[in-house]
Amino acid sequence: MEKVLEVKDLTVKIGEKNILTSINMTAYKGRVLGIIGESGSGKTMLCHAIMQSLPAAAQITHGQIIYQQENLLDVSASKMRAYRGRHLSMIMQNPSTAFDSIQTIESHFRESLKAHFVMTKKEIRQIAIDAMYKVNLPNPEKLLHYYPFQLSGGMLQRVMIALSLAIQASIYIADEPTTALDTVNQKQVLTLFDRIRSETEAAIILVTHDLGVIAELADDVAVMYQGEIIEHANVYDFFDAPQHPYTMKLLQSRIMF
Numbered sequence: 725m726e727k728v729l730e731v732k733d734l735t736v737k738i739g740e741k742n743i744l745t746s747i748n749m750t751a752y753k754g755r756v757l758g759i760i761g762e763s764g765s766g767k768t769m770l771c772h773a774i775m776q777s778l779p780a781a782a783q784i785t786h787g788q789i790i791y792q793q794e795n796l797l798d799v800s801a802s803k804m805r806a807y808r809g810r811h812l813s814m815i816m817q818n819p820s821t822a823f824d825s826i827q828t829i830e831s832h833f834r835e836s837l838k839a840h841f842v843m844t845k846k847e848i849r850q851i852a853i854d855a856m857y858k859v860n861l862p863n864p865e866k867l868l869h870y871y872p873f874q875l876s877g878g879m880l881q882r883v884m885i886a887l888s889l890a891i892q893a894s895i896y897i898a899d900e901p902t903t904a905l906d907t908v909n910q911k912q913v914l915t916l917f918d919r920i921r922s923e924t925e926a927a928i929i930l931v932t933h934d935l936g937v938i939a940e941l942a943d944d945v946a947v948m949y950q951g952e953i954i955e956h957a958n959v960y961d962f963f964d965a966p967q968h969p970y971t972m973k974l975l976q977s978r979i980m981f
């Protein structure tokens with residue numbers, strides 16, 4: 725298994741309070757790392773720490789985030805900006821907040837691709853259409869001219885994933901990507917991540933509070949509790965041989981459900 729991203733001993737504080745404590749976590753090429761934990765356990769803050777998009781009040785006080793043999797915490801702001809759009813891609817819970825309402829879908833592809841590649845308008849258009857076909861969006865040629873508000877939440881989520889596919893991101897960080905969607909769209913987005921895993925070499929970090937999603941999609945699982953990862957295992961060991969009492973409780977509560 726090839727490591728793509730490694731978080732080592734990462735601690736984040738807001739004021740005196742530890743939001744994340746000594747986090748160790750590894751994402752591998754072609755595998756889905758599921759992060760599960762109750763509300764407030766630090767899942768979203770961990771995603772933002774990796775992307776270096778933490779709220780201003782939060783401070784990384786210790787640790788490393790290793791990507792391509794570099795500690796992302798040591799790279800310049802401009803290099804991190806380039807990594808953020810090109811290599812590390814964050815897929816949010818609510819896709820509408822990620823789009824600019826006065827820009828067409830084509831403009832979003834254009835801005836995102838032009839920031840990292842030298843391409844003609846025609847090339848960008850073709851890449852956008854191909855990426856939207858890959859995520860099963862109907863009639864991509866027509867969609868290019870639409871504004872975000874003209875698309876449903878499920879469609880926008882797929883456009884967001886298409887944007888990441890177009891730039892060939894190496895890491896997808898998806899924070900509860902299906903929570904705001906109806907059941908049909910949830911299923912489609914999960915199937916899409918499954919395909920990305922098998923058809924690209926990306927590592928996927930998938931935050932969820934849903935054990936069903938973990939069972940369906942994750943290869944590895946990290947369980948968060950009060951800002952710490954208390955269990956990090958492959959998905960079979962997670963379900964069959966949990967080590968931490970909190971994980972056991974989490975699994976039992978599902979059985980009772």
Ligand SMILES: Nc1ncnc2c1ncn2[C@@H]1O[C@H](COP(=O)(O)OP(=O)(O)OP(=O)(O)O)[C@@H](O)[C@H]1O
Nearest residue numbers: 738743761762763764765766767768769770779781
């Ligand atoms: N902007 C902020 N300022 C101060 N504290 C924050 C901020 N955002 C989050 N926190 C705190 O950081 C901790 C971790 O929050 P986080 O949002 O990462 O949890 P989570 O596991 O993603 O929860 P959820 O499943 O509800 O999204 C919580 O104690 C939360 O109150």
